[in-house]
Amino acid sequence: MERIISNQNARVKAWAKLATKKGRQENHTYLLDGLHLVEEAVKAGAKFHAIMATEKQMADYLPNVPHGVPAFEISEEVAKHIAGTNTPQGIFAEISLPEKTFDPSYVHDGAWLLLDKIQDPGNVGTLVRTADAAGFKGVVLGAGTADAFAPKVVRAMQGSQFHLEVLNGDLSEWVAALATNNLPVYGSQLNEKAKSYRDVEPSTQFGLIVGNEGQGMSAELAEKTTANLYIPIQGQAESLNVAIAGGILMFSLALGN
Amino acid sequence: MERIISNQNARVKAWAKLATKKGRQENHTYLLDGLHLVEEAVKAGAKFHAIMATEKQMADYLPNVPHGVPAFEISEEVAKHIAGTNTPQGIFAEISLPEKTFDPSYVHDGAWLLLDKIQDPGNVGTLVRTADAAGFKGVVLGAGTADAFAPKVVRAMQGSQFHLEVLNGDLSEWVAALATNNLPVYGSQLNEKAKSYRDVEPSTQFGLIVGNEGQGMSAELAEKTTANLYIPIQGQAESLNVAIAGGILMFSLALGN
Structure with missing residues (x-):
């Protein structure tokens, strides 16, 4: 050797x-x-x-x-x-690197997590690991999101990239494909006027968008969702870490959790 | 100047x-x-x-x-x-540094998060921030947990130390005080034989223990809880990040979320 x-x-x-x-x-x-x-x-x-x-x-x-x-x-x-x-x-x-690519039309199978400009590698990796644990089919990384195979992302994924699909994609196309398939796509917003995540029935086929640590998801995507969900904050914290918010939403929305 | x-x-x-x-x-x-x-x-x-x-x-x-x-x-x-x-x-x-100290007997007021040997400063800070958002009264850091005022913890808390109590304590004493007050204390375990967190009614006064990233909570504490809770894993991930698991449990157990 x-x-x-x-x-x-x-x-x-x-x-x-x-x-x-x-x-x-x-x-x-x-x-x-x-x-x-x-x-x-x-x-x-x-x-x-x-x-x-x-x-x-x-x-x-x-x-x-x-x-x-x-x-x-x-x-x-x-x-x-x-x-x-x-x-x-x-x-x-x-x-x-994985060679398999998915057309957004594949979205009819299972639950998909869409990452809109998530910048912190630890957050991206933890979101992928959590999507795996919640039984999601895959995670789509939109433009501006940390690269899925950067060292800190790989560390935080803990091998989940081998269990579910992790791919780059145009989130607008994915949202459009979900709509074409009559499947719900949920956004997430720090907005008390948005719908409480508690009021959504768990299901098996849907899309969930989580957005940038500081700015949240883009307004353009928020306009195209079935509903934008809010996690009610009881204390004085201004917001939740995006991976925590994503984890709460994924485990609440995906049937079986 | x-x-x-x-x-x-x-x-x-x-x-x-x-x-x-x-x-x-x-x-x-x-x-x-x-x-x-x-x-x-x-x-x-x-x-x-x-x-x-x-x-x-x-x-x-x-x-x-x-x-x-x-x-x-x-x-x-x-x-x-x-x-x-x-x-x-x-x-x-x-x-x-905060001077206020709490006797474990204070545990009758509100929900308390107990951290058993959580080593990663980012996890400790994120758990404190999430406990704040979930309306918890305080977080008790047991022996072996990263120091609450270390720079990386302070960064991840995002100011939540000003909104709820953050203190060091002997977790055995806190668990005993909860029992003395007839209040439930929930452990968390990666064990399919444990109780699903979904089967616990939300409430306002309880203790929740989350444990070390690799080893989980100590066996000694797990024996003294009212119930040890499990988050069912649907995919192939072996576990959840401890801050994610803590977030899902806190938002599920605390009434109002």
């Missing part, structure tokens, strides 16, 4: 570049950091380009490296460099 | 030390970063020790500096140093 100890190594430079959107788009791959994600990717049949691990981690994992996948032993220094953190677990994989 | 441009200035060193628990405990103060938090503190009648702002921010805010509070103009460099981030807004305050 090749052993890599220098951050100047060409492969290391290429892996480190996957922290940027440009790097991921050029390579059509992204990085998984940690054993849990690597195992989830194996289970999901993801296309592996490489598995990299420190000496200790590789000793444990080597028997599980999928057939034909190049494995590299890396130094602790290299592990920190490609992780971009000081305390990585020490096992990584480079896997293909 | 004193102008401070060096990170070696004694005041700057003292402010920077407030990023540590030791520094906060020695001074009995903590730092607010950003106009929104400074305004919330003024509104709440917090005890101010200093207001620090860059030239531009001070020009805007000076007329609002409370009477008798020392104001300092600081350089951009100093602002970054005491914020510990590269893009601070440029206005800060040093205020007293």
Whole structure:
């Protein structure tokens, strides 16, 4: 097995570049950091380009490296460099970005979460993880939303990208497709005049839009929804974190929760 | 007004030390970063020790500096140093840590959130903010939970510490006090044999325990609860983020939401 100890190594430079959107788009791959994600990717049949691990981690994992996948032993220094953190677990994989694309007409199957300019990577990842737990079919990331395969998003998703569809899309097209299929699409607003989320019957097929941390969802989308929902605030907080609001709405709206 | 441009200035060193628990405990103060938090503190009648702002921010805010509070103009460099981030807004305050303490016997009034070893500062802050929005009376931070006045917690609370009680406490004592008052205390568990949160009638007086990100709540506390609640997971996610789970439970259990 090749052993890599220098951050100047060409492969290391290429892996480190996957922290940027440009790097991921050029390579059509992204990085998984940690054993849990690597195992989830194996289970999901993801296309592996490489598995990299420190000496200790590789000793444990080597028997599980999928057939034909190049494995590299890396130094602790290299592990920190490609992780971009000081305390990585020490096992990584480079896997293909998902190739499957969905036409908005696919929206007739299941519940879909639409993200309108959600900027914080932790919020995006947590929303995807929560949509998975709530049994949603997929998450559509509209323009201006943090990239689904950025390191902090991948960390917060905790492998949920292998369980439901995570894709980029034009939210106006998705909202239009929901309407064409006579399916409800709910917006979310910090507006006491909007409809309380408690007054919506749970169902299995719908769209839910959550919007930007500061500005909320765009006015243009809010005009096109079936209803815009409000979570009544009892205390003096001015708002809820968008991932919390999304979690409350998803678990309330999706039948079965 | 004193102008401070060096990170070696004694005041700057003292402010920077407030990023540590030791520094906060020695001074009995903590730092607010950003106009929104400074305004919330003024509104709440917090005890101010200093207001620090860059030239531009001070020009805007000076007329609002409370009477008798020392104001300092600081350089951009100093602002970054005491914020510990590269893009601070440029206005800060040093205020007293809350002095009010609550006996667990106070638990008969309202709903209380009990945090059992929640380690991530963002989760702690978001849980406090969400408890505020759900109309809770207070949040008790048990041993092993991130400090309530650490910079990342303060950022995520978004001023909710001025709206509800945020205090350290022995969770066993709080659980015992709830029992003594014949009030329910709900635990939360990732256990399908636990009771579904949907089966609990909303109420106004109760305790809710949420536990560590990896291990959940301690077995010792779980034995002492009225019931341990479970959020059914519909998809393939293994769990919910603790702040999301806490948010769903708080909004479901507290009457009025």
